[in-house]
Amino acid sequence: MNDARSLRRERFAPVTYALLTAGLLLTMVLCVCVGSVPITLSDTVTAVWNALWGLPIPQNIAKNIILNVRLPRVLCVALAGASLSLCGAAMQGLLRNPLADGSTIGVSSGAALGAVIAMAAGITLPGSGYGGVMLTAMAFAFGSLVLILSLAYALDRSLATNSIILIGVIFTMFISSIISLVVTFASEHTRSLNFWTLGSFSGVNYDQAKLLGLALLVCGSVILRYSHELNAFAVGEDNARHIGVNVKRVKLIILITISALIGVCVSISGTVSFVGLVMPHIARMLVGPNHRRLLPAALFAGAIFLLLADLAARTLFSPIELSIGVVTSLVGAVAFVIIFYRTRKAG
Amino acid sequence: MLKAEHITVRYGEHTVVDDVSFQLREGQWLMLAGPNGAGKSTLIEAIAQGVPYAGRIEWEGQDLRSMKSAQLARRIGVLSQKNAVGYAYSVEEVVGLGRYAYRQGFLSGRRGEDRDCVDQALEMTGLQDLRRASMLTLSGGETQRAFLAQVFAQDPRVLILDEPANHLDLNYQQQIFSLIRDWLKRPGRAVLSVVHDLSLARRYGTHAVLMDRGRCVAQGETEAVMTPDNLNGVYGMDVAAWLGGLLSQWQ
Amino acid sequence: MSRKIVSLLLAALLLIGCLPALAEEAVTVVDMHDREITLTEPVTRIVAMQPSDCEILCAIGCEDALVGIGQYCDYPASITSLPVVQSGAETNVEEILALEPQVVLMNDMSQSEEQVKQLEENGVKVVVSKATDIEGVYYAIRMIGALMGKQDAAEAVVADMQATFDDIRAKVQDEGKTVYFEVSPLQYGLWTAGKGTFMDELAGICGLTNAFDDVDDWASISEEQVIARDPDYIVTITMYFGEGPLPVDEILAREGWQDMKAVKNGQVFNASDSNALSRPGPRLKDAAVELYNFVYGEAGEVAPAA
Numbered sequence: 001m002n003d004a005r006s007l008r009r010e011r012f013a014p015v016t017y018a019l020l021t022a023g024l025l026l027t028m029v030l031c032v033c034v035g036s037v038p039i040t041l042s043d044t045v046t047a048v049w050n051a052l053w054g055l056p057i058p059q060n061i062a063k064n065i066i067l068n069v070r071l072p073r074v075l076c077v078a079l080a081g082a083s084l085s086l087c088g089a090a091m092q093g094l095l096r097n098p099l100a101d102g103s104t105i106g107v108s109s110g111a112a113l114g115a116v117i118a119m120a121a122g123i124t125l126p127g128s129g130y131g132g133v134m135l136t137a138m139a140f141a142f143g144s145l146v147l148i149l150s151l152a153y154a155l156d157r158s159l160a161t162n163s164i165i166l167i168g169v170i171f172t173m174f175i176s177s178i179i180s181l182v183v184t185f186a187s188e189h190t191r192s193l194n195f196w197t198l199g200s201f202s203g204v205n206y207d208q209a210k211l212l213g214l215a216l217l218v219c220g221s222v223i224l225r226y227s228h229e230l231n232a233f234a235v236g237e238d239n240a241r242h243i244g245v246n247v248k249r250v251k252l253i254i255l256i257t258i259s260a261l262i263g264v265c266v267s268i269s270g271t272v273s274f275v276g277l278v279m280p281h282i283a284r285m286l287v288g289p290n291h292r293r294l295l296p297a298a299l300f301a302g303a304i305f306l307l308l309a310d311l312a313a314r315t316l317f318s319p320i321e322l323s324i325g326v327v328t329s330l331v332g333a334v335a336f337v338i339i340f341y342r343t344r345k346a347g
Numbered sequence: 348m349l350k351a352e353h354i355t356v357r358y359g360e361h362t363v364v365d366d367v368s369f370q371l372r373e374g375q376w377l378m379l380a381g382p383n384g385a386g387k388s389t390l391i392e393a394i395a396q397g398v399p400y401a402g403r404i405e406w407e408g409q410d411l412r413s414m415k416s417a418q419l420a421r422r423i424g425v426l427s428q429k430n431a432v433g434y435a436y437s438v439e440e441v442v443g444l445g446r447y448a449y450r451q452g453f454l455s456g457r458r459g460e461d462r463d464c465v466d467q468a469l470e471m472t473g474l475q476d477l478r479r480a481s482m483l484t485l486s487g488g489e490t491q492r493a494f495l496a497q498v499f500a501q502d503p504r505v506l507i508l509d510e511p512a513n514h515l516d517l518n519y520q521q522q523i524f525s526l527i528r529d530w531l532k533r534p535g536r537a538v539l540s541v542v543h544d545l546s547l548a549r550r551y552g553t554h555a556v557l558m559d560r561g562r563c564v565a566q567g568e569t570e571a572v573m574t575p576d577n578l579n580g581v582y583g584m585d586v587a588a589w590l591g592g593l594l595s596q597w598q
Numbered sequence: 599m600s601r602k603i604v605s606l607l608l609a610a611l612l613l614i615g616c617l618p619a620l621a622e623e624a625v626t627v628v629d630m631h632d633r634e635i636t637l638t639e640p641v642t643r644i645v646a647m648q649p650s651d652c653e654i655l656c657a658i659g660c661e662d663a664l665v666g667i668g669q670y671c672d673y674p675a676s677i678t679s680l681p682v683v684q685s686g687a688e689t690n691v692e693e694i695l696a697l698e699p700q701v702v703l704m705n706d707m708s709q710s711e712e713q714v715k716q717l718e719e720n721g722v723k724v725v726v727s728k729a730t731d732i733e734g735v736y737y738a739i740r741m742i743g744a745l746m747g748k749q750d751a752a753e754a755v756v757a758d759m760q761a762t763f764d765d766i767r768a769k770v771q772d773e774g775k776t777v778y779f780e781v782s783p784l785q786y787g788l789w790t791a792g793k794g795t796f797m798d799e800l801a802g803i804c805g806l807t808n809a810f811d812d813v814d815d816w817a818s819i820s821e822e823q824v825i826a827r828d829p830d831y832i833v834t835i836t837m838y839f840g841e842g843p844l845p846v847d848e849i850l851a852r853e854g855w856q857d858m859k860a861v862k863n864g865q866v867f868n869a870s871d872s873n874a875l876s877r878p879g880p881r882l883k884d885a886a887v888e889l890y891n892f893v894y895g896e897a898g899e900v901a902p903a904a
Contacts, residue, residue, distance in 0.1 A: 036820035059857065065822045068854025096433050195787055203784035203821060205853060232444050234434050238427055239494070241397060243501055244420025244448030289434035319823035320813055321787075 016286055020300035024078070027307045031074045034311060036318040037065055068205075076204040077310045077324075078303040079212035080265045081275055083220070085302020087258045088276025089283065089295055090223050093230040094254050096237065098281065099165050102262045103273035106148050106171035107141045111259075111266035112196045113175050113182075114140025120186035130267070134211075138263030144171065145255055198325030199270035201310055208268050219261040220299070226254055227291035234289060272306070272325055274332025279305050281339045348373060348537055349394070349423075349505055353402040356389050363389045364400070365561035371505065376531060376538040378552035378569065380545060382582055385558040387541040388428065391509050394539070395425045420448035424503030428510045428541075430494045432482040438493050439478040442468055445500030468499035471526060488519040495523060499530065506530065508540035512547070524551055546590060549573050557581060627744045630737065631706050631726035640747025645694055646703040647684050650735075651727050652677055653879035654742050658751040666697045673873065673881075689713050695720050701745060703727050729878035732763070732799055738878065755880050762883040763803050766890050770805035775893075777801050778809040778829035778860070779875075781816055783836045783845065784852060790819050796882055797833075797875050804889050806831065825854060831893060832860040835872035844868070867892040 033044050043062035048071065050057045057063045088101040102108040117123075118136035148171055152164035179196055194200075223230075229250045232240035241247045265272075282305075283297035306324075309331065313322040349371040356364040364386040371377050379387040393400040396411060396419060404411045406422055414422075424445075432441065445468070446461040469475050472492040477485070485493065491511070498506060506527065512520040528551060531538050542548040548555060548569070555572040557565045559581040565572045578586040625637045644660070646652045647668035655664050656674055664677060669685040672678055683693045691713055694702060702717055706726045714724050725745065729735040736756045743752020779797045782789035791797040792813035801808045809829040810819060836845040843851065845868045855861050870888060874881040 035822050037822040037826035061826060061828075061857075064825050064854035064857055069821045069825065093434075098433065200787045200818075202787040202818070228444075228447060228450065231436070231440070232447060235432055235436060235441055235444060236430065238397065239430065239444075239497075241416070242395060242420065242425040242427070243444055243497070244417040246416040284434070289436050290440055314820055314822075319810065319819045321818045321820045323818070 016297065017300075020286075020297060020304075024300050024304055027304045028074055028078060031077070031307045031311050032066065032070055034315060035065070035070050036314055036321070037061075039065060072206045072209050073201050073204050073310070074307065075206075075209040076212055076268065077201050077306050079209065079216050080201070080269050080272065081279075081306025082299040082303040083212065083216045083261050083265050084272060084276040084306070085279035085283070085298045086216075086220055086223060086295060087261050088302075089280035089291070089298040090226075090230060090254055090258055091276070092280055093234040093289075093291055093294075094251065095164065096234055097164060099277070101274075101277035102141075102258075103172070103271060104165050104277060105145070105168035106175065107145050107259060107262050108266055108271040108273070109172045109175040109179070110144025111137040111141035111263045112271050113144075113179050114138070114263070115267045116179050116182045116196060120182050134264055134267045137267040138260045141263040141266070142256060142259035144175070145259055147171075149255075194323060195270045197271060198323035199272035199328075200321075200323055200325075201269050202321060204268065212264060212268060215261055215264040219257045222257045223254065224295055226250060227295055230254070230291040230295075231289075234291070270325070272328055274328045274336065275302055275306055275309075278332045278335050278339065281336075285339075348407060349539070350405045351394065351402065352404075354390060354393055354404065355401040356386070356393050356398055357401075363561055364393065366402075367556070367558070367561075367563045368402075369556050369563070369566055371537050371539055373535055373537055374531070374553070376528075376540070376551055376553045378548040378555040379539070379541045379558060380548050380555055380573070381558035381564075384560065385581075386561040387558055388509050390558070391425070391507055391539070391541060395423065395507060417448040417450075420501060420503070422503055423505045423507060424498040424501045425507045426494055426498050426509065426511055428513055430490060432490070435481040435483050437479050437481060438474055438485070438496075439465065439469070441482055441493055442474075442478075442496045442500050445497040445502075448501065464500045464502060465496075468496040471499055471530075472496040473522075488515045491515060492519070492523070495526065504535055504537070506536070506538045506540075508538065510541055510543060513543070520547075527551075545573065545578070545586065546594075625744060625747065627725065627741050629726045629741065630728050630734070633726070635701075635723050635725055637700060637723060637745070641700045641745050643697070643699040644701045644703065644746070645683060645697060645699045646671065647689075648703070648705050648727065649673060649873065650729070650877040650879035651703045651738070651742065653877065653881060654739050654755075655746070657755050657880040658739070658743050658746065658748045660742075660746045660748060663746060665699055666694060691716050694722065701725055703742070730794065732759075732796070732882065735759075735878045735880075735882065739880070759880060759883045763886060766803055766886055767805075770890070770894065772805045772807075775806050775830040776809040776827065777806045777831040777833060777893075778824060778827070780832060780834040780836065780849070782818075783834065783848065784821065788819050788821055788824065789816055790824075791815075791876070792817055795876070796878065796885075800875065800882065800886050800889055803886055804893055806893065821854075825858060828858050828860075830859050830863075830865060832858075832866045833869055833875075833889065833892070834866070835869045835875055837872060838868070 032048065033041060039062045043058075043060065044066050047057055047062045047066045049055075051067055057067070084102065091100040091102070091105065092098055115133050115137040117140075118133040123132040123136055148164065148167055151167050155163045155167070176197060183196070229240065229245050232243060232245045233251075237247060279302040280294065280298045283294055283301045286301075287293040287297045306328070309327040310324050312327045313324045316322060351370070352368045354364055354367045355362065367386075367390060369377070379390065381387055389398060392398045394404055394411075406414070411419060442465050443461070446464060449461065469478055472495055474489070474492055474496055477489065482490065482493065495511065508527070511527065512523050515523065524547065527538060530536065542552070552569045554567065555569045556563055557572050557577055564581055565577045575585075575587045625640055626634060628634050642663055643665050644655065644663050645666035646655060646664060649668070649671045652664060652667055652671040653673055655661065656677065661674075661677065664680060666683045667677055667680045669682055681693065681697065683690045683697070694717065699722060701723045703725050705728045717724055725741070727738045727741065729738045736759070739752050739756050740749070743749045779791040779801075780788065781791055790810045790813070792808065792810045792815055794815055798808045798811060809824075809827045810817070813819065832849060834845045834849060838845055842848070846866045849855065849866050850861055850864070860866055869875050869885070871881075871885075874885040874888075
């Protein structure tokens with residue numbers, strides 16, 4: 001009697017994944033082949049192919065641009081997009097709030113503040129110069145998450161309403177002003193304010209790609225490991241407790257993991273907003289809210305989206321480069337309004 | 348099975364549950380009754396380890412505080428008063444979550460036993476046809492039945508219900524209460540519930556705890572507790588006359 | 599054309615300036631917002647918001663008249679002890695009034711109409727100085743000289759600058775070599791100075807072409823483009839703060855840059871003072887000499903700056 005209401009998407013999951021994988025690969029190829037400087041396809045393919053198999057690479061401009069500039073950047077963008085989208089999906093489930101995301105809740109700006117302070121104060125780890133910045137960013141991300149959540153809890157225990165977003169927005173504004181203060185007084189040590197608020201992948205290298213890959217591997221598997229629990233949280237936190245989820249422990253682990261991953265992303269690329277907000281929604285439209293399918297789909301969707309956004313930032317006004325945040329916010333905000341409108345209408 | 352001793356819950360200065368003790372034995376359906384603000388829901392939350400409390404709650408001699416979440420969930424299932432789902436989960440997915448406490452390790456998929464439990468729970472609550480439906484499209488009664496199916500799938504020994512039939516149409520009310528009574532028939536089970544409707548409490552309850560402003564006023568078998576004297580004192584009105592008057596209209 | 603009138607006027611003023619008896623006469627200038635400003639006598643107390651105007655004032659020997667400065671005014675070092683009356687977009691009008699200047703020199707984009715009005719109502723004249731090219735700098739120097747009654751000193755500064763630039767122009771010829779100015783290093787996202795910047799103009803004086811003369815002003819540019827355009831020279835204005843590799847070494851070590859002409863030939867240069875290259879003041883001359891020395895080496899000695 002209720003056929004009209006039934007969902008049919010589970011059956012198509014394998015097809016969806018095949019499409020997403022193909023889409024990601026195609027996008028990556030596109031992003032390596034297209035750039036500010038036109039390079040012939042054969043030069044590009046030769047450079048990448050020979051580098052892959054350790055063959056001697058023809059000494060031409062393609063080698064330097066493709067292998068040293070474009071490829072590491074494409075890798076970093078894909079990994080960061082996947083990470084941010086995964087974090088957004090996990091946060092939206094955990095807090096049972098479809099508007100939650102690193103940038104709306106203020107975690108990203110917290111991480112940025114940590115990175116800025118670490119740079120200004122010259123905090124380094126023995127052995128790796130950038131480790132100190134990254135760890136401080138992670139710690140600040142977690143600190144702001146805890147602060148915002150406790151403030152929101154004090155207002156409204158369910159966290160489902162938009163008070164948490166409101167607090168996040170206010171927190172972000174507050175943190176931005178502190179960041180601009182630090183940047184003003186220690187401009188010689190830190191990156192520009194523009195970088196921290198709009199993000200950029202300009203000048204990233206393979207080391208950063210490796211770091212992002214490692215962070216995504218570790219944090220991503222933790223988050224994926226908790227997809228059942230995220231489902232329970234998405235249905236309701238009280239319900240999660242009733243069915244036997246160790247609510248406090250799981251929440252803490254997921255929040256720490258998210259903070260760590262966002263911390264790494266922000267310290268490498270600044271705050272890139274809207275990826276983590278919009279992409280999980282798109283993934284949810286494709287595969288439904290079950291995190292066992294949603295999280296992997298969000299990974300792919302985030303990577304594809306950010307790759308395309310970065311491609312636009314690199315090529316639209318060549319030789320000038322846009323901040324990637326300009327593109328993601330522009331596209332993301334519009335997409336978000338449409339999604340929000342549609343879901344509201346659907347009930 | 349379940350023994351609560353000197354349970355006290357405070358929210359700041361305010362004492363919501365004040366030194367309440369009771370026991371729940373196999374086969375019993377214990378009704379928590381009392382006016383609004385008596386502390387019934389809070390007491391239930393305390394038993395489900397959802398709020399901090401003073402005192403001791405034991406499961407067959409073991410302190411509930413020392414139990415792991417999943418261990419507790421295999422013994423006690425809770426159906427909350429209001430349940431709403433934010434995302435378009437299917438009924439089957441929500442019911443399947445009830446099997447969470449039985450999951451083994453990391454990559455375990457859904458075992459056959461889990462599937463049977465879910466199927467059974469869906470069947471008991473008459474939701475087989477809606478198993479693939481989105482939770483967002485369900486009516487209030489259907490949603491409540493889905494969560495009841497979830498707690499059935501959880502297969503606990505004790506079922507704790509907070510106003511299970513609140514806001515439901517009469518036929519669903521009757522359905523849900525009969526479902527629970529059927530569930531209780533199997534050995535080794537017990538039910539603890541908050542019920543506003545005193546007639547329902549009298550009809551289905553074997554035992555009752557009458558509460559008023561956080562304190563336990565009377566407890567024991569339903570007939571002994573739900574006396575006009577006790578009820579009139581707690582509600583500050585002639586309860587029997589009011590309910591009787593309502594009923595007489597139908598005769 | 600108003601410029602012509604002004605130069606005539608300035609010439610007249612110059613004549614007047616030569617006559618000590620008439621030094622106390624009224625002063626009229628047209629500022630760089632095309633507004634005519636008349637003062638009853640040359641200025642003795644002045645506030646300058648922009649670093650370049652401070653440098654001009656000091657170069658024409660009016661440091662003593664300077665009573666207040668803006669946030670970034672740091673040259674010469676002796677002025678940094680003066681009260682700071684402006685930071686970012688915030689102008690402290692009260693503080694300015696308390697300093698009792700006759701004139702405030704400012705760039706119009708940093709001030710609001712209200713603030714200008716407020717100052718003028720209180721008897722403080724606002725003079726706009728906003729040079730975007732070297733000709734503009736000459737104009738600003740002459741204008742400030744007229745304000746201060748130091749026309750001859752101003753002419754001397756302008757003449758010195760012109761002589762230096764002409765000297766360099768005479769020695770070089772355009773061989774089609776290109777230069778890339780790096781304003782912000784790779785790790786912070788590459789920025790360069792394109793058309794309409796002083797760096798672009800200085801490159802032209804030194805017989806070079808700006809590799810990014812197709813972008814306007816300072817712009818964030820793609821690393822790929824820098825590699826593809828393969829400039830003959832790289833000039834970075836990054837300041838070194840004693841940590842990590844030197845800016846030049848960092849550029850030489852960049853992955854993918856090793857085959858660029860400038861990198862292979864070691865033609866990478868760190869400007870000693872980034873402000874000299876970008877401020878519309880008398881030190882543009884020093885920056886031009888430095889750039890010339892970098893490109894043409896020790897061989898082409900230029901007369902040292904006065």
